[in-house]
Amino acid sequence: xxxxxxxxxxxxxxxxxxxxxxxxxxxxxxxxxxxxxxxxxxxxxxxxxxxxxxxxxxxxxxxxxxxxxxxxxxxxxxxxxxxxxxxxxxxxxxxxxxxxxxxxxxxxxxxxxxxxxxxxxxxxxxxxxxxxxxxxxxxxxxxxxxxxxxxxxxxxxxxxxxxxxxxxxxxxxxxxxxxxxxxxxxxxxxxxxxxxxxxxxxxxxxxxxxxxxxxxxxxxxxxxxxxxxxxxxxxxxxxxxxxxxxxxxxxxxxxxxxxxxxxxxxxxxxxxxxxxxxxxxxxxxxxxxxxxxxxxxxxxxxxxxxxxxxxxxxxxxxxxxxxxx
Numbered sequence: 001x002x003x004x005x006x007x008x009x010x011x012x013x014x015x016x017x018x019x020x021x022x023x024x025x026x027x028x029x030x031x032x033x034x035x036x037x038x039x040x041x042x043x044x045x046x047x048x049x050x051x052x053x054x055x056x057x058x059x060x061x062x063x064x065x066x067x068x069x070x071x072x073x074x075x076x077x078x079x080x081x082x083x084x085x086x087x088x089x090x091x092x093x094x095x096x097x098x099x100x101x102x103x104x105x106x107x108x109x110x111x112x113x114x115x116x117x118x119x120x121x122x123x124x125x126x127x128x129x130x131x132x133x134x135x136x137x138x139x140x141x142x143x144x145x146x147x148x149x150x151x152x153x154x155x156x157x158x159x160x161x162x163x164x165x166x167x168x169x170x171x172x173x174x175x176x177x178x179x180x181x182x183x184x185x186x187x188x189x190x191x192x193x194x195x196x197x198x199x200x201x202x203x204x205x206x207x208x209x210x211x212x213x214x215x216x217x218x219x220x221x222x223x224x225x226x227x228x229x230x231x232x233x234x235x236x237x238x239x240x241x242x243x244x245x246x247x248x249x250x251x252x253x254x255x256x257x258x259x260x261x262x263x264x265x266x267x268x269x270x271x272x273x274x275x276x277x278x279x280x281x282x283x284x285x286x287x288x289x290x291x292x293x294x295x296x297x298x299x300x301x302x303x304x305x306x307x308x309x310x311x312x313x314x315x316x317x318x319x320x321x322x323x324x325x
Contacts, residue, residue, distance in 0.1 A: 031313045036068075036296035043071035044286035049093035050077075050084030052213045053190055053232045054271055057124065058097050060302040065293050072286055078213070080187030088276050089113050094287055096274035099126065099232070100189030110276075119277040121319045123294055125309035127255045128194055128267040129233040131221045131240040138170060140244040140252025143266075146198050149179060149228060153202035161205075165226065174226070182220045182229030185210040193269055194230050234307030260309055271308065277323045288325060295320055 048058050055078035062074040077083075077093075084096030085106035090113075102110075102118065110118045130146065132138060141149075145168065147156035154161070162168065166175035183204065184191040191210075195201065211217045214231040221227035222239025233255050236242055244252035247266050259265040273294070277283055283291070293299045295317075300310035311319070 033295070033297040033300055033310075033313050033316055036293050036298045038068045039289060042069045042286055042289050044073070044284060046072060046074040046095065046286060046290060047093045048074070048076045048095040048097060048273075049079075049087035050095070050097040050274075051081045051099045051189060051271070052078045052184075053081075053099040053126065053188070053234070054078070054097035054124075054273075055213070056234065057271075057303060057306040057308065058095075058273075060306055061290070061294055061299060064298065064302060065290055068293075069286075069289070074290075080185065080212075081189035081192075082187035084274060085110060085118075088118055088274055091276070094275070094284075095290075097123075098189055098272045098274060099269070100192055101272065102274065114276065114278075116279055118274045119322050121273045121275065121291070121294075121322060122270040122311060122315060123273050123319070124271040124300075124303045124311060125260065126269055126271050127233045127260050127265055127309075128190060128198070128230055128269070129236065129242040129255055130198075130228065130230050130245055131218055131236065131242055132228050133221060133225050134239050134241045135225075136165075136170075136174065136241060138165070138168060138243055140246065140250065141168075142245065142249060142252075143198060143200070143247050146245065147200065147202060150181060150183070150194075150204055150208060150230075151199045151202040152205050153199075155200035155202040156198075157200075177226035180220075180224045180227045181205065181208040182211060182217045182224075182227060183208045184214065184217065184231060185212060190214065190231055194267075197267060198230070232308075236307070257309055275323060283323055288323070291320065291323060292325055 058076050062076055066072055081098040081100055084098050085102055087093035088096045089110045107117055143156045144158040147154055148158040148162035164178045214235040217229040217231040218235050218237050218240050221229045222237055244254045246252050253259050253265050255265045260268045303310045
């Protein structure tokens, strides 16, 4: 399959996911999520391998789950979304958190090994934020400007590369500073999402400092007076400011819960956990209970605690049905 066809399919899947994020709450029932109830006899091991974006959330889930079931041995390895598909394919992980949908070649590799496709569960809603130093006075950015800052190829309609804060109208002492650019590395789903959406598929500049984790991005920006970086909004810290953005023009939109759910904020997405669910066999009891917990009131409260947007009741019900729960 050609690279062009793969890219078109990826873009279509991204657009569909984007649309689903903004219809999720428009269609939801007002019925609250169920409380989680402990069941007897649950023990065993759980290994999660995948997204750094979901690392904090997954760790919160694991810690709370172990408070119900002390005999469960659960571990979280968070090196990037690209590490989840091979771990699931090779059977070295039970859970594959990803901040993007699996790519076609990743699904095909899994299917060649197991004879069926992996199961994708939408576990939370995220938004990508653009961060600057907390004292930076920039009011907002549109996609043309973001493209000019981070990309050489200018596919979002920009007319030039933007190299410093003066070119964005920021006065002294900021005007003299050239950007220090920070972002995720290429194994991250956040990297791919930002590239396809905010940069319209264009290539990153070579001088973007690729970080191994989302926390590293915001920490680097906080320490750099001229810094600017992108990552999930759940990772903002005191030393940075999240910049409102807009696709075109200057009516900048903040990444509030309301704007994410309404679709006004243009950089939002589902977050996923992939599992290896045989079509005719149940998951192990410990996997079943962990997934039930994720989609309970307690599990989704931890999603909100980590700075993301929770899944509504009707969607939680649909996701659990995918694994026979």
